[in-house]
Structures are given as C-alpha cells and as structure tokens.
C-alpha cells in the first residue's frame with residue numbers, strides 16, 4: 001500500500017506540475033513539442049474520453065496519455081486521424097456486407113451497437129433493458145454475438161470500456177491502476193485474448209469477452225456496474241492476420257513467453273490487489289498452457305478463479321447429473337456413466353478432473369474409487385484417442401490416458417478416431433469441448449445409436465454457434481426424441497411435429513460464474529475453494545425439478561438466471577462458512593454471517609444485489 005500511495009502522490013504531483021506548465025505556457029503562447037499551440041483542458045482520464053469536444057480516442061499520443069492520465073484507458077496502439085477514419089469507414093462498409101452474408105441473425109451486430117451506445121449513455125437504462133429481456137439480448141451482449149464483436153473489434157471500437165495493460169507498461173502498472181476512476185472494484189474479468197471462445201487468438205480485440213462476462217455479472221448477479229472492471233492484458237498476438245493488419249488496436253509483436261509473460265501477469269495481479277485488496281479476478285479465455293499454470297500460481301493466495309477450467313467443469317457436472325436423472329436413475333449412478341470427451345484443453349481437462357472427483361466422492365473417495373472413476377472416461381483430442389502410448393503427452397491429460405492393453409481388447413489404438421471410439425465404447429455421453437464445428441458428424445452421431453444408455457446425451461459445448469460440435473437438429477434427427485441435448489451457444493428447441501419438443505439446453509458457464517463471484521464477494525472468503533465450486537455445481541444440479549429433467553430439461557432457461565445465481569451465491573457462502581473461510585462483507589462481519597439460517601442467507605444475498613433503479617441525485621461541491 002505504501003508504495004502505491006507514494007506512486008499515487010508522485011503521479012498527482014506530476015499532474016499538478018504538468019498543469020502548471022500548460023497554463024503558464026498557454027499564457028505565453030508557448031508551443032508544445034508537437035509544434036501546436038496547446039488547448040487547455042480542465043479534465044483528465046475517463047472524463048476527457050467521454051467528452052466529444054476533446055476526445056481523440058486511439059489518436060492520443062503517448063505524451064498526451066501520460067500528461068492526461070490516460071495510460072491504460074485506451075488500447076496501446078497509437079493511431080493517426082487518417083487511420084482512425086479508415087478504420088471507421090471499413091466498419092461502416094462492412095455493415096452493408098453483413099446484411100447480405102452475415103451470421104444467422106443478420107442484425108446481431110447492429111443490435112449490439114445500439115445496446116452498446118445505450119450502455120455509453122445511460123447505464124441504468126441499459127441494464128434494465130438487459131435484465132427485462134435477458135432471453136433476447138444475452139445472445140447479443142454475450143455468446144454468440146460477442147465472438148463476432150471481438151472478430152470485428154477494430155471497426156466496432158468507439159468508446160473504450162475497461163483497462164488495457166500491455167507488455168509496454170512493465171514497471172508502470174502499479175501507478176496506472178489509479179487511472180481507473182472507481183474507488184471500489186468488486187469484480188475484474190481479465191483475458192489475454194489468446195483463446196477467445198473457439199475463435200483462437202484475437203489479441204487485444206478479446207476485451208469484448210471480458211465486457212460481455214461482466215454484463216452478465218451485473219444482469220444475473222446484481223454486481224454494481226460501477227464496481228466492475230474488464231481488463232485486457234496485451235502481451236502481443238500470434239495471429240498472423242492481426243500482426244499485419246494496419247487497423248489492429250494492439251501491440252503488433254509476437255506473444256511474450258515464459259518468464260516475460262509471467263512477469264507481466266504478476267505485475268498486473270500485484271497492482272490490482274494493491275489498489276483493491278478484496279477484488280475477485282476471473283481469468284477468462286487464456287490458452288490452456290497458461291490457464292492451468294496461472295490458476296495454480298494464484299488460486300491459493302488470491303480471490304480468483306478460471307472460468308473456462310472451473311466454471312465450465314461445474315456446469316458440465318450439473319448437466320451430467322441431470323442426464324443421469326433424466327434416465328429415471330438416482331444421481332449416485334453417475335459413476336456408472338461411460339463418457340467420451342472430445343477436446344483436452346482448458347475446458348475439457350477441467351471437466352474431466354471435476355467429473356472424476358465427483359464420481360470418486362460418490363464411491364467413497366478411496367484409491368480404488370479414483371481408479372474406477374478414471375476408467376469411465378475416454379478422451380479424444382486433435383491427435384485422436386489419448387493412451388499411455390502417446391508421445392509428449394500434456395501433463396494435464398496424463399491422468400486420462402487409457403492403458404494400451406485395455407484399449408487393444410476393445411480394438412482401439414493410440415490416436416483412434418472419434419467415430420472408432422464411440423463405436424467401440426458405446427458411451428452414455430458424448431461431450432465436446434474441441435472448438436471444432438461439426439465434429440459430431442453424421443457418422444459419429446450414427447455411432448452413438450449404439451449407446452448402451454436408455455437416453456444417450458450429447459453435449460456440444462463449444463462456442464460460438466459455428467463451432468458447436470453439432471446442432472440439435474442433427475442430433476435429434478439421428479438419435480431420436482428421447483436423447484438429451486445441451487450446447488454452449490443458444491439454439492432453438494427442435495419441433496417434431498407431433499407436439500413433441502426436443503429440448504435444447506444451454507450448457508454454458510454463465511449459469512455458474514456469476515453466482516461463484518457473488519458468493520465469494522459476499523462471504524469475504526480470501527480464496528475460491530474446491531468446496532465452494534462444488535457447492536455451486538450441486539446447487540445448479542438440484543435446481544431442476546424431477547418433472548423437468550424427465551422432459552430432458554437439464555439446465556434452467558436463461559430467463560431464470562437471476563434466481564439461480566442468487567441461490568448459487570447462497571450455496572457458495574454456506575460452504576465458505578462450513579470451511580471457516582468467511583471474513584464478512586461490509587457491515588456483515590464473519591460472526592454474524594455464520595449465524596444466518598438458509599432463508600436469512602438468501603435474503604442477505606438478495607439485499608446485496610444491485611437493481612437498475614435511478615437514484616435521486618443531489619449536487620455537492622467538494
């Protein structure tokens with residue numbers, strides 16, 4: 001704190017000095033190093049970016065950014081006004097093209113723009129619109145449209161939202177963090193843009209994901225929008241197109257690696273926790289090689305979690321338990337399920353680890369229980385079935401490598417194809433987190449007909465829509481009305497004509513992360529423990545009634561997201577109390593929190609959720 005305060009003092013001192021120089025030089029018609037007579041402004045930071053008279057957006061020079069406390073509030077690439085206009089015009093023209101050959105909803109981007117403009121003008125109204133119409137607009141501000149937004153970000157960028165820390169800012173982050181105007185920040189969603197949905201490395205344009213996730217934090221969890229902060233850490237990009245694109249908004253250099261990379265993330269973490277010691281940091285869409293390492297690095301000392309690894313795991317477990325119940329079987333039959341997983345990245349491995357632990361717990365947590373649980377999974381990645389025969393196997397996937405001898409008995413070899421695996425294993429569940437659209441081809445789905453389950457389940461969890469492993473139409477048409485279907489992106493239910501409906505569940509981590517964040521915040525727990533994550537997942541699993549699961553409805557509709565989030569937050573707090581992790585929040589201290597019964601806990605959560613209502617404003621000069 002001491003260092004931060006000193007930095008802060010010295011940065012305010014330099015601001016005053018700058019101002020003096022500006023004033024006196026203006027009085028003497030002094031010219032700047034840029035050769036122009038300066039315009040005196042009485043604003044700094046976000047105030048100047050939000051003022052159409054003075055705002056220059058990405059054209060603020062580095063000198064001006066330093067002088068006006070703008071560092072970190074804009075993407076790092078400085079552009080001249082010609083480049084800015086070119087970027088704007090390219091985007092304007094693209095709108096016409098999108099109307100012709102755009103995504104399934106040709107108006108999705110136009111809707112995003114209109115909502116985004118409302119967000120800039122009137123935050124209360126924006127969230128009221130979003131909450132009241134969540135079913136219609138979640139797919140615009142969140143998945144899948146948010147993916148398209150990130151892909152088109154250089155054209156869509158207008159007013160910055162959130163903070164940018166780049167590799168060029170090393171050594172400066174501790175002071176830059178004070179450029180953010182809010183004294184309190186509860187929730188940060190941070191990405192390095194390296195794996196945006198299933199769209200790959202989108203570099204600095206990945207900031208859209210952090211913005212979209214935080215929109216759900218406000219809409220679903222009632223986190224105060226004045227206390228959320230989307231963050232992009234720009235360590236470069238390995239996307240060849242972006243490296244050459246003159247319109248790219250980020251650093252045009254290859255990604256930092258090894259210790260250089262870790263140093264940047266460490267510096268960012270130190271800066272934000274110094275200014276806001278109680279903030280929760282959600283890591284989002286980091287490529288898997290960093291997702292796991294960073295999670296291990298910070299999870300035991302910081303209030304943080306990785307949504308793709310841990311949030312996805314919880315949502316998948318809840319859905320898998322739903323699929324067991326949908327067969328009319330009790331949840332404790334879960335360890336008998338045979339599960340084929342396509343994709344062994346951050347999400348796939350996260351799901352596998354959590355599912356293995358859940359099964360082992362149900363079987364008594366003994367060594368044999370873990371062995372037996374492990375044998376329920378077959379994992380296929382880009383190189384096919386993972387066995388012990390795999391060379392250079394990822395350490396995270398090692399646990400799930402199948403024994404060569406056992407596989408030979410099934411006629412399967414190292415690297416066997418997905419269709420071969422499905423044909424031989426006859427799994428209850430086929431779950432995709434591969435980011436490969438259409439991976440569950442006709443052939444694979446035909447092979448699933450051999451499933452030994454009375455209600456086979458397909459989880460096509462990859463995002464956005466085009467990356468889904470299959471559509472519900474494909475799955476239901478081949479596997480019949482009785483199957484269970486979930487997808488990461490929203491799809492419409494399938495009508496069978498006979499009045500019967502094939503229910504399309506949205507298996508997306510949006511059902512968990514808002515409740516995990518809110519519960520952690522209100523408990524004051526210093527870390528997000530495995531138990532808290534498990535409690536969140538169990539709460540989601542228990543949310544659906546017997547009648548609903550029997551109809552194949554294993555996740556709630558998004559219209560109920562605020563209600564489920566509230567319950568999940570309460571379950572997370574309850575678990576934190578049981579683990580003696582609570583430290584309280586604001587006027588609710590740990591001891592009082594421990595005394596609350598379940599009903600009071602729900603009330604406590606509800607009372608701390610922000611609602612989009614206009615407050616009465618009174619002017620006070622300070």
Ligand SMILES: NC(=O)c1ccc[n+]([C@@H]2O[C@H](COP(=O)([O-])OP(=O)(O)OC[C@H]3O[C@@H](n4cnc5c(N)ncnc54)[C@H](O)[C@@H]3O)[C@@H](O)[C@H]2O)c1
Nearest residue numbers: 197198288343344345346347381382434462463488508509
């Ligand atoms: N529904 C959700 O809530 C949710 C949550 C997290 C991630 N996701 C989605 O999951 C996908 C993967 O995310 P990730 O972080 O694990 O990505 P990742 O890049 O870390 O992993 C992708 C994995 O898929 C494997 N793969 C590639 N081609 C394959 C093929 N032909 N057959 C089988 N496997 C193949 C790769 O080898 C790798 O193991 C993304 O589309 C992401 O949007 C969805």
Ligand SMILES: O=C(O)C[C@H](O)C(=O)O
Nearest residue numbers: 143197285308463508509
């Ligand atoms: O962002 C989403 O919709 C879910 C998930 O976090 C993903 O990376 O796909």
Ligand SMILES: [Mg+2]
Nearest residue numbers: 284285307308
């Ligand atoms: Mg994600």
